[in-house]
Amino acid sequence: MATSNRIAEIAAAVGEPARAAMLAALMDGRALTATELAGVATITAQTASGHLARLGSVGLITVEKQGRHRYHSLASAEVARMIESVMQIAGGVSLSRSPPRVGPRDTDLRHARTCYDHLAGALGVSITDALRASGAVEIQGDAALLSASGLERMQALGILHHGGEPRSIRPVCRPCLDWSERRMHLAGALGAAICSHALAQAWVRRRPGTRALEITPAGRIGFRRAFGVEEVAATVAFRP
């Protein structure tokens, strides 16, 4: 009973439209200011301040002060995973009730974005599909495995590094249900490694002011060479 009170406390913090919108905005792993978060929730700064205080008091977000700005971000990967699991139920049920309606403003987000620390959207799903087709990864229910040949490929690409620890069992990754594509994409250590590699190589660039990612010309080449992904490059050409 004492623990279920705490469960309710956490869930209630998420269970308010403005706060849920803020948390969803933070799901790409970036740190946002209070004013930016007020914008995504379409509320005033005062109201947002109260909401952020509450989110912080239950430990869902952390704040970093920088000058006159206060940057808010999700407190941990566990928090991101929790919100992701709520999104999964929210998306799945709405799928069976009403056709998913998407405004044109969402197209960029659907195309490529980050999901806390890994790639999501059509790009993330395409990469995952390509890795599965080539036998590099296999998804089994709610887990994903990297095969020995897949590990070699990731190391050759410079995405994963030859670990110092003598692991007898291959490193794993985690699947994550994409809320826009309703398909699995890669999360976990491998997903994060691919994402940071793509950012470091300038294959993708953050579109300022949004959560969307932009695929650079170098990325079109890089994603094709590394993973054999073509379609996403074609899709991005038609982006309005």
Next chain:
Amino acid sequence: MATSNRIAEIAAAVGEPARAAMLAALMDGRALTATELAGVATITAQTASGHLARLGSVGLITVEKQGRHRYHSLASAEVARMIESVMQIAGGVSLSRSPPRVGPRDTDLRHARTCYDHLAGALGVSITDALRASGAVEIQGDAALLSASGLERMQALGILHHGGEPRSIRPVCRPCLDWSERRMHLAGALGAAICSHALAQAWVRRRPGTRALEITPAGRIGFRRAFGVEEVAATVAFRP
């Protein structure tokens, strides 16, 4: 924004102490009546009725009518996983704030219980530890792997069966953070298989009226032979 509203709807359904208590009670995978759920939340039947209607309308629970009883259970494994992820945050933070206080009524639950479809509590953690120590499974972050020798052992024990599908990669399991032990235990396909095997072999028995499991004399032998687990059997001998 439309999706974040739905996220808030789901989370708000969990974010109320009485409803959270009901959902936590359903986390062992059983179906409970409205009166039983009113009891665990310490509210009247009318109030519980309203709460259950709300939980059903957002798709978190399903109801099955049987005579004059209505049996409520979690709608899906996804819902159980979502609640589990909230519990994880709820437990983790309270750990760093206040010493975990447990009433004597909780000792049975801490000892052995089911967590939706797998074993939890000290028993679940002990089995997991034993499997890790023997090299049968390895836990890597938020994933768990069953080794080839581990698979053979599980098949020899009759817990896993020789699958018809030609899997080139070994079946995986999923770790689940135990809220009472603050340790990992096995969930996923392997966790569910161990649990159903233990129930089928009468190694454990549901204690009527509670979520706790009772380890039978056959279970003391079975768990030792199968996994090399000793301590739990010793602990159960001192249970008041």
Next chain:
DNA sequence: GGGATGCTTCGGTGAAACCCGAAGCTTTCA
């Protein structure tokens, strides 16, 4: 220093919802 920006605190208002008593409906049992 003066003004602007970012953010928080305070106060009051309005709506949402949690709660239970009472009553009604359905099923079971004697």
Next chain:
DNA sequence: TGAAAGCTTCGGGTTTCACCGAAGCATCCC
């Protein structure tokens, strides 16, 4: 058929809380 059990609906009392206007700090820029 009558009584009891399980559950739901209705009505109203109370609390919670989300929201914004106004005001107050802190920081940055000119």
